[in-house]
Amino acid sequence: MKIGILLKQGPYNHQASDTAYKFAEAAIRKGHTVDAVFLYNDGVINATKLMDPPQDDRHIAERWSELNRDHGVEILACIAASKRRGINEDIMITGSAITGLGTLTDIAIRNDRTVTFGD
Amino acid sequence: MDVKKILHVMRHAPHGTVYTYEGLEMILIMAAYEQDLTVVFIGDGVYALKKEQDTSDIGIKGYAKTFAALGDYDVEKLYVDRISLEERGLTLDDLVVGAEVLESAELGRLMKEQDVVIHH
Amino acid sequence: MLHTINKSPFESNILETCIRFLQPGDPLLFIENGVYAVQAHNRFAMLIESVHRTNPIFALQPDLSARGIMAILEGVETVDYEGFVDLVEKHKVNNWL
Numbered sequence: 001m002k003i004g005i006l007l008k009q010g011p012y013n014h015q016a017s018d019t020a021y022k023f024a025e026a027a028i029r030k031g032h033t034v035d036a037v038f039l040y041n042d043g044v045i046n047a048t049k050l051m052d053p054p055q056d057d058r059h060i061a062e063r064w065s066e067l068n069r070d071h072g073v074e075i076l077a078c079i080a081a082s083k084r085r086g087i088n089e090d091i092m093i094t095g096s097a098i099t100g101l102g103t104l105t106d107i108a109i110r111n112d113r114t115v116t117f118g119d
Numbered sequence: 120m121d122v123k124k125i126l127h128v129m130r131h132a133p134h135g136t137v138y139t140y141e142g143l144e145m146i147l148i149m150a151a152y153e154q155d156l157t158v159v160f161i162g163d164g165v166y167a168l169k170k171e172q173d174t175s176d177i178g179i180k181g182y183a184k185t186f187a188a189l190g191d192y193d194v195e196k197l198y199v200d201r202i203s204l205e206e207r208g209l210t211l212d213d214l215v216v217g218a219e220v221l222e223s224a225e226l227g228r229l230m231k232e233q234d235v236v237i238h239h
Numbered sequence: 240m241l242h243t244i245n246k247s248p249f250e251s252n253i254l255e256t257c258i259r260f261l262q263p264g265d266p267l268l269f270i271e272n273g274v275y276a277v278q279a280h281n282r283f284a285m286l287i288e289s290v291h292r293t294n295p296i297f298a299l300q301p302d303l304s305a306r307g308i309m310a311i312l313e314g315v316e317t318v319d320y321e322g323f324v325d326l327v328e329k330h331k332v333n334n335w336l
């Protein structure tokens with residue numbers, strides 16, 4: 001199965017980022033393809049490299065970056081939602097990119113499932 | 120091209136959070152992709168369609184008129200949950216668009232037909 | 240169609256709203272704070288039991304464990320993240336937020 005993920009909440013504030021990540025990991029472990037994680041609403045904050053959590057906490061942006069590096073999952077932030085929140089390519093973590101809502105539409109079209117996480 | 124049935128479920132009141140506005144932006148973009156789009160208003164989502172919204176004093180751009188104009192973007196399937204409308208003391212006359220009112224069972228069947236469901 | 244619920248029923252009415260639209264046989268999965276709905280002896284027990292007569296009910300075990308929920312309502316099945324993936328593979332999804 002090919003899966004697209006829509007993530008609508010910021011990191012740390014809500015469990016959505018963690019559940020989305022755990023879900024993606026499990027899907028990959030089971031041999032499914034996670035095509036992309038599309039970040040929307042405050043979800044766009046998930047991929048900024050400026051986040052600097054304490055050492056004993058998970059680094060949410062790095063986790064997404066690793067998912068891209070190790071499994072080719074596209075990590076894509078909506079441009080309109082990003083601009084509104086002061087996010088641009090310069091502060092995005094390696095393996096993530098900014099794109100338009102048209103890309104989300106393509107993701108919804110080309111995947112067997114689009115799973116949403118948020119608040 | 121593969122045409123998917125995509126349902127947007129508006130669930131939040133406008134202005135208090137950005138979900139409805141950014142949901143509307145998503146709907147407008149998706150409308151250009153010639154998919155089978157439907158928008159339903161459930162719970163506080165019905166407030167997004169309330170007539171006579173004037174946001175000038177809260178400093179946030181209003182967008183009820185854009186919902187009213189969705190037909191111009193070929194988004195024709197707009198449905199409102201009857202119970203949500205009634206429990207808020209509203210009728211179709213209170214809303215900016217001529218959406219169709221559906222019963223829970225009809226909306227439930229409509230949801231089940233969809234390929235993709237996105238809550239806002 | 241798989242419906243997921245991620246809010247405590249004590250905080251949000253999405254459980255009750257979702258149930259109005261649930262079609263017979265469609266599975267309901269509780270995740271995140273949604274799992275409080277299936278804790279034994281809470282005031283939603285009757286509601287969950289009545290839904291269970293027509294629909295399978297699941298709760299995400301890692302979320303139950305994280306919240307110290309040991310006793311859950313009878314008939315509720317627990318799944319891990321892989322079980323969540325299996326449900327998504329079997330059904331189209333409607334993630335209530």
